[in-house]
Amino acid sequence: MSRTLTYREALREGLDEELARDPNVVIMGEEVAQYNGAYKVTEGLWKKWGDKRIVDTPISEAGFIGMGIGASMLGVRPVMELMFWSFHSVAFDQLVSNAACVRYMSGGLCNCPIVVRGPANGGTGVGATHSHIPEGLFAAFPGLKVCAPATPADAKGLIKAAIRDNDPVYFMENTLLYGNSGEVPDPAEGDFVIPLGVADLKREGTDISLIAHGRSVIHALAAAETLQNEHGINAEVLDLRSIRPLDVDAIIKTVRKTNRVLLIDESKPFGGVAAMISTIIMENAFDYLDAPVQRVCSIDAPAIYSPHIEAEQLPNPRRIIEKVLAMA
Amino acid sequence: MTSANPSPLDFASSPINQALTPGRKIELFTQMVRIRRFEQAGLKYYQAGKIGGFLHLYIGQEAVAVGTISLGGPDDHFITAYRDHGHALAVGMSMNECMAEMFGKQTGCSKGKGGSMHFFAPDKNFWGGHGIVAGQTPLGLGLAYGLKYLGKEGCCLCYLGDGAVNQGAFHESLNLAALFDIPVVFVIENNGYSMGTSQERSSAYGGCLAQRGEAYGMEWDVIDGSDIYEVRAKTHIAMERARREFKPTLLEIDTYRYYGHSIADANHKKYRTPEEIENYKQNHDPINVFRRKLVGEGILTEEEAAAINKSAQEEAAASVKFADESPAPTIADISTDVYWESDNQTAASKIGRHFFDS
Numbered sequence: 001m002s003r004t005l006t007y008r009e010a011l012r013e014g015l016d017e018e019l020a021r022d023p024n025v026v027i028m029g030e031e032v033a034q035y036n037g038a039y040k041v042t043e044g045l046w047k048k049w050g051d052k053r054i055v056d057t058p059i060s061e062a063g064f065i066g067m068g069i070g071a072s073m074l075g076v077r078p079v080m081e082l083m084f085w086s087f088h089s090v091a092f093d094q095l096v097s098n099a100a101c102v103r104y105m106s107g108g109l110c111n112c113p114i115v116v117r118g119p120a121n122g123g124t125g126v127g128a129t130h131s132h133i134p135e136g137l138f139a140a141f142p143g144l145k146v147c148a149p150a151t152p153a154d155a156k157g158l159i160k161a162a163i164r165d166n167d168p169v170y171f172m173e174n175t176l177l178y179g180n181s182g183e184v185p186d187p188a189e190g191d192f193v194i195p196l197g198v199a200d201l202k203r204e205g206t207d208i209s210l211i212a213h214g215r216s217v218i219h220a221l222a223a224a225e226t227l228q229n230e231h232g233i234n235a236e237v238l239d240l241r242s243i244r245p246l247d248v249d250a251i252i253k254t255v256r257k258t259n260r261v262l263l264i265d266e267s268k269p270f271g272g273v274a275a276m277i278s279t280i281i282m283e284n285a286f287d288y289l290d291a292p293v294q295r296v297c298s299i300d301a302p303a304i305y306s307p308h309i310e311a312e313q314l315p316n317p318r319r320i321i322e323k324v325l326a327m328a
Numbered sequence: 329m330t331s332a333n334p335s336p337l338d339f340a341s342s343p344i345n346q347a348l349t350p351g352r353k354i355e356l357f358t359q360m361v362r363i364r365r366f367e368q369a370g371l372k373y374y375q376a377g378k379i380g381g382f383l384h385l386y387i388g389q390e391a392v393a394v395g396t397i398s399l400g401g402p403d404d405h406f407i408t409a410y411r412d413h414g415h416a417l418a419v420g421m422s423m424n425e426c427m428a429e430m431f432g433k434q435t436g437c438s439k440g441k442g443g444s445m446h447f448f449a450p451d452k453n454f455w456g457g458h459g460i461v462a463g464q465t466p467l468g469l470g471l472a473y474g475l476k477y478l479g480k481e482g483c484c485l486c487y488l489g490d491g492a493v494n495q496g497a498f499h500e501s502l503n504l505a506a507l508f509d510i511p512v513v514f515v516i517e518n519n520g521y522s523m524g525t526s527q528e529r530s531s532a533y534g535g536c537l538a539q540r541g542e543a544y545g546m547e548w549d550v551i552d553g554s555d556i557y558e559v560r561a562k563t564h565i566a567m568e569r570a571r572r573e574f575k576p577t578l579l580e581i582d583t584y585r586y587y588g589h590s591i592a593d594a595n596h597k598k599y600r601t602p603e604e605i606e607n608y609k610q611n612h613d614p615i616n617v618f619r620r621k622l623v624g625e626g627i628l629t630e631e632e633a634a635a636i637n638k639s640a641q642e643e644a645a646a647s648v649k650f651a652d653e654s655p656a657p658t659i660a661d662i663s664t665d666v667y668w669e670s671d672n673q674t675a676a677s678k679i680g681r682h683f684f685d686s
Contacts, residue, residue, distance in 0.1 A: 024477075024478075026477065052477070057504070058503065058504070058507065060500045060503065060504060062466060062496060062497045062500050063466050063469070063497065063500025063501055063503065063504045064466075064500075064504065065466070066463075066465070066466020066467055066469065066470060066497060066500075066501070067466050067467075067469045067470035067473050067501075067504060068470060069466070069467055069470055070407075070455075070466060070467035070468060070469060070470020070471045070472075070473065070474065071470040071471065071473045071474035071477065072470070072474075073450070073455060073467070073470070073471065073474070074405075074471055074474035074475065074478065075474065075478065076473070076474045076477050076478065093460055093463050093497065094463070094466060094497070097459070097460050097463055098458075098463060098466075098467060102456070103665055103666065103667075103668065104441055104442075104665050104666055105438060105441060105442040105446040105448070105456070105457070106438050106441075106442060106446065106448035106450075106456065106457075106665075107436070107437065107438035107439035107440075107441050107442065107448070107665055108439070108664065108665035108668075108671055109437075109438070109448045109449070109450050110448060110450060110455065110456075111668040113668075142666050142683070143666050143667065145667075161676075165669060165676060166668040166669055166672075166674075167667045167668050167669055195675075195676060195679045195680075196676065196679065196680060197676075197679040197680015197681070197682075198679060198680065242680060244680075244682070245679060245680030245681055245682045246680055246681045246684075247680050247681075248680070248681040276684070280684075283686050
């Protein structure tokens with residue numbers, strides 16, 4: 001029997017179950033313990049698990065993420081929260097030169113089973129420095145894995161898979177999804193884990209494929225309803241869920257089915273996830289396309305602050321619908 | 329000799345050095361000589377074009393790696409920066425695997441994927457070999473955090489150069505080490521130059537670099553790196569503080585490198601005078617200093633020292649032959665050792681595309 005949980009609660013339940021399963025799992029980050037989490041994802045976990053398992057760190061991302069990487073080489077399994085993924089830049093050397101490369105540079109002698117998680121999104125009126133969307137950036141580094149769940153169930157299933165994975169997994173959440181509710185299987189029915197690398201067909205359709213990840217999936221689903229009801233267009237929505245590993249088979253399958261593709265990606269157009277998906281479609285399914293692949297990304301500028309216009313810089317149902325109608 | 333009138337600075341008589349048997353002392357001397365001969369062979373074949381990239385030589389600093397690592401027990405761990413050949417040999421890695429790594433061969437310790445700056449031997453508690461200045465300092469902190477988390481009575485010796493002390497990651501590591509009571513000993517190997525820039529031109533400091541530990545409420549000490557006995561005596565205190573009290577220490581070991589920052593550093597004879605280099609060789613070379621002490625203690629003869637030297641030269645020459653004759657990695661090897669799950673052919677590795685070569 002499923003229950004309804006928020007995205008935040010589902011994540012917390014996943015973290016809690018993994019803390020119970022493996023004594024080497026330790027959660028670290030700024031305000032994760034006594035403050036209960038800047039976004040309350042870890043609320044109650046410190047009270048339940050104590051100082052050893054739930055660790056408040058100073059505002060020192062390079063220091064504590066590097067510390068987690070070092071500890072992971074000895075078998076500890078740190079799950080580190082970035083209050084915003086935007087703060088990746090002050091820890092970049094640790095995230096890419098150490099976490100992504102240490103296995104390779106040691107000829108496979110080291111491994112780095114860490115998870116770095118936190119929100120990676122725009123749309124909250126915090127300006128450019130706090131609105132970076134780096135899933136494409138990190139997926140570009142071999143050695144790293146990246147996922148970006150859109151629903152509560154996916155958030156729980158994927159965080160559990162990420163913690164169990166023996167490679168570094170960068171887990172991108174969204175502050176605007178934390179309060180969304182959805183069905184999540186009851187733990188009494190068994191261990192609920194969603195493997196990395198499996199896309200999910202969130203809506204079946206026949207006329208066009210909307211391929212998205214993260215909050216863009218929610219916009220795509222809303223747009224698909226309007227397209228169906230007002231324009232008679234039956235759109236399919238494929239949620240990538242995981243960026244690397246990537247479910248290439250699911251992408252090719254939906255392209256072959258609908259022959260038209262719109263990619264929706266909150267990152268910027270240049271070198272983002274959508275740019276990579278477009279290349280994969282060209283390489284693997286060119287003959288099945290009836291129209292050029294199109295994209296709705298964030299408008300190509302640093303994230304604007306103004307609450308009056310911010311939502312228009314990001315993908316949204318209106319922009320998706322307009323683009324689909326232009327393709328028809 | 330030293331035993332006639334021991335002064336407070338006679339570190340040979342400190343308990344940790346008194347505990348050394350004559351055989352163990354000769355072992356330590358031999359390790360130092362092996363490091364030097366290994367590197368001189370490396371230099372020769374770097375100049376002959378057999379080794380790519382950079383070559384950061386440790387020559388002149390041998391007493392630091394050998395002295396400190398000689399104090400390690402089963403739960404003590406080591407991590408350093410890119411000048412890593414000395415530490416690698418001191419933890420017990422073979423000349424063959426190290427030379428082959430520099431030659432970029434499959435038989436190298438990192439299968440030819442890391443090179444001179446990235447030697448690793450986790451089975452010997454040695455975690456690299458890291459190329460970015462100070463990038464290894466949070467990792468060393470993390471290894472020590474891991475030891476404490478896992479309930480081991482051990483510490484991590486985390487080495488860095490004097491050029492690394494001005495990086496943010498190092499200061500973040502000091503703060504976390506003191507804040508969380510982490511059993512880590514940071515060892516600044518101060519050879520006086522951050523690449524071509526002298527300490528005076530790169531660092532703001534009062535008495536010394538280690539004094540920066542005071543700002544974090546951390547114990548610190550300064551050590552003469554030309555005397556292996558002093559290195560051992562003072563480092564031992566820091567390691568015991570880490571193991572027993574979970575308190576970090578910042579050590580500064582004054583040393584000197586004969587050669588440039590790397591062999592690509594063509595200017596190293598311009599920013600240092602010939603007299604400066606010659607004075608060090610004559611009066612402070614850690615191998616010469618230790619040899620004279622051992623001869624003075626009646627443990628070693630000059631003839632035996634010469635034999636150790638010759639044997640190390642032969643071992644180094646043999647490692648060159650081994651490296652030269654070993655196979656290079658294949659194109660297929662480029663794509664392994666990227667993901668643990670893929671290398672181990674796990675179920676997770678078979679789901680979704682991990683590599684995007686078209």
